[in-house]
Amino acid sequence: MARTIDQILADARDRLERLEPDKAHAEAREGAVLVDIRPAAQRAREGEIPGALIVERNVLEWRFDPASDARLPEATGHDVRVIVVCSEGYTSSLAAASLHDLGLTRATDVVGGFRAWRAAGLPTTGGADG
Numbered sequence: 001m002a003r004t005i006d007q008i009l010a011d012a013r014d015r016l017e018r019l020e021p022d023k024a025h026a027e028a029r030e031g032a033v034l035v036d037i038r039p040a041a042q043r044a045r046e047g048e049i050p051g052a053l054i055v056e057r058n059v060l061e062w063r064f065d066p067a068s069d070a071r072l073p074e075a076t077g078h079d080v081r082v083i084v085v086c087s088e089g090y091t092s093s094l095a096a097a098s099l100h101d102l103g104l105t106r107a108t109d110v111v112g113g114f115r116a117w118r119a120a121g122l123p124t125t126g127g128a129d130g
Contacts, residue, residue, distance in 0.1 A: 008094070009094065012093045012097035013093050013097075015100055016109060017108055018108055018109055019108055019109070019110055020110075020111050020116075021112065021122055022120055024117070025117070025122050028052075031081070032082070033053055033074050034051065034053065035054075035055050035060070035084050036052040036053070036054050036055070037055060037056060037057040037060055037085070037095055038056075038085075038087055038114065039056055046115070046118075047118065049085065049122075049124060050124070053074060057091060057095055060084075060095055060099070061099070061102060063075065064099055064102065066078060078102075078103040078104055081107075082096070082107040082108075083108055083110060084099070085109065085110045085113055085114055086109075086113045087113050088114075089109060089110060090113075092113055093109050096108050
């Protein structure tokens, strides 16, 4: 049975306890892994979050699956708190739900993505969009 992307997104978000930017910032300061999945061109245009781990979307699952040979050192187990950020908070919801499918049930994302993070006055660097 075919579903629309809006249905898939809603289902993904039903599985997450999404974070407002200030809460995500606080959790990252307390040790959660903040992961920016935006492509390089988008990060160059919009800016970056200092300290965020850069893992482009197309390899996220391989980098965070604790059983993967391609995992990152941060992928220490299924209980890792991963907070995914994209530009506006859509792709990050799908990505966080995909991490849930791998057993990383503490994964979530940032409501509004990088743009909301920047609008909240949280730390950012660079970017041509200002």
